[in-house]
Amino acid sequence: xxxxxxxxxxxxxxxxxxxxxxxxxxxxxxxxxxxxxxxxxxxxxxxxxxxxxxxxxxxxxxxxxxxxxxxxxxxxxxxxxxxxxxxxxxxxxxxxxxxxxxxxxxxxxxxxxx
Amino acid sequence: xxxxxxxxxxxxxxxxxxxxxxxxxxxxxxxxxxxxxxxxxxxxxxxxxxxxxxxxxxxxxxxxxxxxxxxxxxxxxxxxxxxxxxxxxxxxxxxxxxxxxxxxxxxxxxx
Numbered sequence: 001x002x003x004x005x006x007x008x009x010x011x012x013x014x015x016x017x018x019x020x021x022x023x024x025x026x027x028x029x030x031x032x033x034x035x036x037x038x039x040x041x042x043x044x045x046x047x048x049x050x051x052x053x054x055x056x057x058x059x060x061x062x063x064x065x066x067x068x069x070x071x072x073x074x075x076x077x078x079x080x081x082x083x084x085x086x087x088x089x090x091x092x093x094x095x096x097x098x099x100x101x102x103x104x105x106x107x108x109x110x111x112x113x114x
Numbered sequence: 115x116x117x118x119x120x121x122x123x124x125x126x127x128x129x130x131x132x133x134x135x136x137x138x139x140x141x142x143x144x145x146x147x148x149x150x151x152x153x154x155x156x157x158x159x160x161x162x163x164x165x166x167x168x169x170x171x172x173x174x175x176x177x178x179x180x181x182x183x184x185x186x187x188x189x190x191x192x193x194x195x196x197x198x199x200x201x202x203x204x205x206x207x208x209x210x211x212x213x214x215x216x217x218x219x220x221x222x223x224x225x
Contacts, residue, residue, distance in 0.1 A: 031211060042217040043158070043202065056212060091157055095211075102148050102204075103213055105157040 002026070004106030006092050012112045019079040021109045023092030024073055029104075030097035034067055034077050037108075038088045048074065050097075082113045116141045118205050120216035127223055131191040135219050137203030141183070147179055148213065149188045153199045161224045162188060179209035 005024040013019055025032045033048040047057040052069045060067070065082070069075040079086055089110050093103040115194040117140040127133040135149075146165055150158035164170045164186065173203040176189040186205075190197055 033212070043215045045212055048212055050211065102146075102160045102163050104160065105150075107155050 004094055004104055005091055006090075006106040007111050008109060009107060010110050010112075013082055014114050015083055016081045017113075018078065019082045019086075019111060019113075021077040021090050021111070022091075023075045023077070023106060025075070025092070025094030026104060027073070028096065029094035030072075031095045031103075032069060032075050033093040033095075033103060034075070035091040035093065035105075036088045037091060043091075056074065079111075082111075084113045086095070087111055087113050116205075116207055116214055118203055118214050118216040120203050120219045122217060123220040123222075127193050127217055127221065129180055129195060129225050131193055131225055133193045133197065133221055133223070135152045135188040135190075135201050135203075135221065137163070137180050137186045137188075137216055138184055139186070139203075139205045139214075141205075141207050142184065143208040144181075144184075144205045145208050146213075147177070147186045148204040148206075149175075149177060149186075150202040150204060150215075152202060152218065158202055190221075195223045195225060197221060198223045211225075 007022045034046040037043045046059045047067045049069045067077045089108045091108045093105045095101045095103045119138045149162040152158045162177040163177045170177045174191045178187045200218040200220045202218045204213045
């Protein structure tokens with residue numbers, strides 16, 4: 001079975017540009033999570049969805065970040081405008097709806113903002 | 115604020131020995147506990163989950179949970195160089211679907 005799919009795997013952009021990261025969760029998983037990982041701050045939860053509905057976006061750093069999940073098989077994380085401090089690895093993860101289930105991570109998108 | 119604490123390491127263990135990784139958490143209402151392994155440049159990979167007090171074994175890995183002490187550990191027997199990675203402890207609290215991750219312990223297995 002395919003795992004969580006993310007694209008692009010690497011993104012290099014200039015400050016001020018819009019960046020869109022994409023994620024396809026594992027089929028049948030009802031929860032989708034977006035994380036950011038840096039050396040300084042570790043793994044941070046940005047936002048998560050249940051059945052395509054955003055449940056908790058308290059980790060989104062500021063209004064420049066937005067996330068959508070238009071259907072059960074696709075989600076986007078958008079940064080507009082991007083800044084150098086946004087440089088990080090962004091992970092998408094999904095989990096089933098049953099209680100106690102773990103999250104399964106995609107390969108990540110390494111974002112560099114120049 | 116709910117927290118998950120780990121020693122950042124690095125923890126250096128000789129090949130063939132037992133590696134012991136520890137984690138404490140702050141909320142007694144926690145229900146589910148996970149250990150993830152993350153190789154440099156890769157994504158976290160689930161290696162163990164544990165839900166009740168006691169030990170759970172899977173191959174060379176043993177997870178131990180003590181809810182009274184709010185403590186979860188991971189033992190790796192017969193450590194191999196391929197076990198060198200960062201190990202993340204993660205906890206799901208009863209009131210939420212999200213998981214809180216520790217900052218990770220870097221493990222190095224020396225030949």
